[in-house]
Amino acid sequence: MVSFEAEGRSMSQQRVREALQAAEGYLSGEELSRGIGITRAAVWKAVENLRRQGYDIEARTGKGYRLRQSPDLLRRETVEPYLTARRENWQVLETVDSTNSLCRRLALEGAPDGTAVLADCQTAGRGRRGRSFQSAAGKGLFFSVLWRPHCPPEKLLPLTALSAVATCRAIRRVCGAEAQIKWPNDLVLGGKKLAGILTEMALEGESGEISHVVVGIGINVHQKKEDFQGEVGEIATSLDRELGGSVCRGQLAAALLEEMDFLRREVLLAPEKWLEEYRSACLNVGCDVQLLRGEERQRVHAVAVDEQFGLVVRHEDGQVETVRSGEVSVRGLYGYAE
Numbered sequence: 001m002v003s004f005e006a007e008g009r010s011m012s013q014q015r016v017r018e019a020l021q022a023a024e025g026y027l028s029g030e031e032l033s034r035g036i037g038i039t040r041a042a043v044w045k046a047v048e049n050l051r052r053q054g055y056d057i058e059a060r061t062g063k064g065y066r067l068r069q070s071p072d073l074l075r076r077e078t079v080e081p082y083l084t085a086r087r088e089n090w091q092v093l094e095t096v097d098s099t100n101s102l103c104r105r106l107a108l109e110g111a112p113d114g115t116a117v118l119a120d121c122q123t124a125g126r127g128r129r130g131r132s133f134q135s136a137a138g139k140g141l142f143f144s145v146l147w148r149p150h151c152p153p154e155k156l157l158p159l160t161a162l163s164a165v166a167t168c169r170a171i172r173r174v175c176g177a178e179a180q181i182k183w184p185n186d187l188v189l190g191g192k193k194l195a196g197i198l199t200e201m202a203l204e205g206e207s208g209e210i211s212h213v214v215v216g217i218g219i220n221v222h223q224k225k226e227d228f229q230g231e232v233g234e235i236a237t238s239l240d241r242e243l244g245g246s247v248c249r250g251q252l253a254a255a256l257l258e259e260m261d262f263l264r265r266e267v268l269l270a271p272e273k274w275l276e277e278y279r280s281a282c283l284n285v286g287c288d289v290q291l292l293r294g295e296e297r298q299r300v301h302a303v304a305v306d307e308q309f310g311l312v313v314r315h316e317d318g319q320v321e322t323v324r325s326g327e328v329s330v331r332g333l334y335g336y337a338e
Contacts, residue, residue: 164278
């Protein structure tokens with residue numbers, strides 16, 4: 001239970017932040033104290049707390065406080081203004097173990113089709129094959145959506161590919177950048193990994209029908225090179241690094257919500273609508289790649305993407321094969337994207 005004292009501190013902090021954001025110049029501690037109705041000491045504590053959250057607040061003797069720059073917070077109130085229509089059943093959390101895991105729990109509790117979760121930080125983010133996904137606070141956009149489609153499971157084979165197109169569309173809409181797709185589930189910008197997609201499906205035990213599906217998307221937004229740990233630093237990038245500026249996560253989150261809603265409504269059961277868009281963005285086609293099946297690696301040439309979004313490859317002996325995202329991983333021979 002939150003104490004009245006803690007609620008009072010939070011309210012004072014919010015009002016100090018709003019006053020500084022509204023001011024055109026400096027506000028003295030006395031002006032803030034008088035205007036908000038709190039003590040000078042409470043003003044100082046609120047300013048220090050805001051600084052710890054990333055607000056760049058200048059203090060100058062004889063003038064007072066001035067807000068120089070606000071952090072790119074991911075909150076419901078920073079996403080909602082960018083939505084073009086009202087949307088139900090979505091939430092933004094500061095911290096979660098995994099947005100996909102939370103959506104799966106919500107599904108078991110009866111959450112409706114279209115339930116979406118966004119988070120500023122994940123403590124146990126996951127990628128394909130159980131790999132961890134680095135998800136530090138204030139750096140990325142972590143998103144999952146729960147769907148309950150009424151169709152045979154095989155109709156959802158292209159879902160990961162379609163979600164990649166939706167993510168490319170959201171990035172283009174906000175940043176003007178043309179991300180590419182590394183088959184089957186990664187987005188690439190500047191030759192390095194920008195985003196990843198994890199799709200998880202649950203079936204009804206007796207009927208084999210779809211109970212629910214969860215699509216998780218993680219996009220690197222504000223990371224610098226030193227923010228990526230270990231070998232990830234050599235293969236990963238962020239929107240800020242590639243575009244040389246600061247991207248608004250609230251705006252990107254709103255675009256991603258709407259592009260995924262459009263996918264659910266218009267494209268999920270008619271994937272051919274986005275097939276050519278996927279083919280144009282897929283950077284593997286025309287390149288030599290490696291197929292990884294367990295410990296076995298095979299060098300093949302990627303020929304095309306078929307109508308079911310499978311990757312058509314030609315082996316060195318001339319044999320042609322179509323691989324599906326659930327069967328293999330694809331890696332370049334000479335770097336991440338190749």
